[in-house]
Amino acid sequence: MEIINKPSHLKGVLKTRHVSMLALGSALGAGLFVGSSTVIASTGPGAFITYALTGIIVALVMRMLGEMAAAHPTTGSFVEYARLAFGRPAAYMTGWLYWYFWVIVVGFEAVVGGQIINAWLPDIPVWVIALGLMIGMTLLNLLSVRSFGEAEYWFAGIKVVAILVFIGVVIYFIFGDKSNSTVSLSNLTQHGGFLPHGVGSLFAGVVVVIFSMTGMEVATIAAAESDNPSRNIRKVANAVIFRIMIFYVLAVFLIVVAQPWTDITVGKSPFVTTLEHIGIPGAGTILTAVILVAVLSVLNAGLYTASRVLFILASNDEAPRSMATLNRKGVPVRGVIASTLVGYGCVIIAALWPDTVFQFLINSSGTVFLFVYLMICLSQLKLRSKWVSQGTLKFAVWGHPWVPMIVIAAIVAVLVSMALDPVLQISLLQCGITIFALAVCYLVRGGKKNQFSAVPEKKT
Template structure:
């Protein structure tokens, strides 16, 4: 096995990790777009609307500004050093091996628990058409099919994700166009009552007060989880210096169209008081319009969103787990690449744990999904915070002349990153104030204890790896960063 791994890695260009750079611009762009559309929008918006009314639009806009600051900070780091395990690698380089260890394992946990929830959710959506099929069987089928696709090649993963994202994008655009048609032309059953005045006529824009609007920020942030996935693709992008900045720069219009635009339309079609928690606002709005197949169409789109999330989870967990193994922070056998240069061992272990979630969700009440998603939110907040802190440290190293200047500078520099960090702290406080979601703040300290114990075990069993990371890795990156990556930027 060692010889096979050696054969795969030794012939790769300097600074790369043995992966096939098989993700083209078309796929990167659609992965970036798809990362901004998920079940948080299709389903979670119903709960958020019932809690705050039309002012939810403002929550999405404010959170979107923070997300863009995070992604531009990530863009600086990605063009400095495009690597697959980007979040953990940057934390390791700028904050030390323990920070890299925590970030890598936490992002891995994020996608494992998300995969558990999304696979089972997809099985629930199947019951809409085929109630007789056992839920566990559908979940297992999806898990096996996506697992096989991720093992075959990164190109197949990219193609599947491209079409998953295409379905979501087409559905959102179609809904917006139909809604605009109803508002301007007055056709359909809702034509006589649909009006933009619903945005302020039913109790005002803040019908439950500004405080209720602020409390929805935690729900909104869950909807944005996964937008950072484009960073994990860095090690397998054909031309990361061009495709990644382009994908990140399209984020504002994606947020404006798919979130704010979609919410403005559906809240104009139907008064916000008619939306209920746990019911897709899109199904409710288009049911009022009188489209007979609305429920089936939305169910198909939500199913696609769940499978897209699970597919992305398998991709992310495999790359992050292999990065941890390459740095000596996970078992060495997880570094193995198969003949198609995908991290087969790491993907297999991650999918096996997602499979445990399928079994658990067969007997655990539906409330477990809320707990899982709240844990995923905190894991995502940690990852976003690490991106911002690493960008701040990178800027400091650049100003001191120890690293090359960024070729894709974030607007606002470190000040926008500090502001975004403050926003993330606010979201954590809001999670603590919410009775339904504060369970994640109880779970995360337990996860932190496990990480500390694991790191102590690692230092005892493999002290050489930890010592090398502590004393050599960051210095090597600072010394060799310009040599490794400047030619790539010039060639691109």
């Protein structure tokens, strides 16, 4: 017997434009606008290659996820596919790891938003602003699924327009304005060379870049609440590689061309630095406002995603049954509140222990995603024959099984490189502690059927 959650439990009110923008909006946050400074500083001008290599991995994982989602649309997305492929333990671990990732991201983004607004309103403490942002996004998620979708559509739209304008302005100053001698393709090779820290630095930044690209897979969860899940999933998966190349690779390439990479300051948005360098009046203030919108967008999407993951876990008796309760508007209210409570806790922890407990949460959650991606790849390999035999394979991964196996090898190689890198070992260790804690929870409570409530099983 197997417990399967039906997508019809949630209302299909999201439109294609909502799902498409959600996939893009969830991945364009502080990780790109600010986190790219870390990648550039540690890699040099060749940082855009790190983004390209990571982007290929992410795009292929999305293609695998798209194959499974088109063949078997479900609210739980890859959590359900882990269940179908490897059973309850795999689904339990994947679901809770993914939920853990997003609730920590919610707290992190709220703190970043608080820091941005605090720079404008220094008399208000960061933690107070962060809690205010959390409350606002919580209320938005509680209104209705359509309200969430509309808000995310416009949040993401602002970010997309801002990045496209940034790309257009920088291209003009590189190729059209010859009066600025510091803007030149020679910046790729001067100031220490193309890869001043060696070829190995290309791969050292993969974890940071994957963290900034996470969120595109949210579309496969949201698609279950859309008007045409299979079609929307295929459209999103097909567009991923194009979006990565434009919004990540091209943007970072232009940043390292527009000025010496040594001018990039870790922790300060290189987008702001670039516009200030080429002399755009008020660029810093305008782009800082865009970064705030990006933070709110990821915060909004994070709460949505975490609540839906709780919904699918509860529907399969792997979380308290109350988390699967929907109101008349189709919103899992208790799931939203439970997820946002953890976010509030993260904000308080960031205020009290920013360099210890909060840093542990950030380090451990960032690496978690590599294990989630690994499970997606393994599930696709296991389930491909199932889709073929059922005649539901509508959207196939290229080069099966070699391409999925290459992606798996790449993810394992990143994990091994982290284990060998003294700087990254702590993140891997902290992630391992989190995984161990969840495994213990499963063995103590999660491995017992009907542990939370009497949720009837459904025969297949």
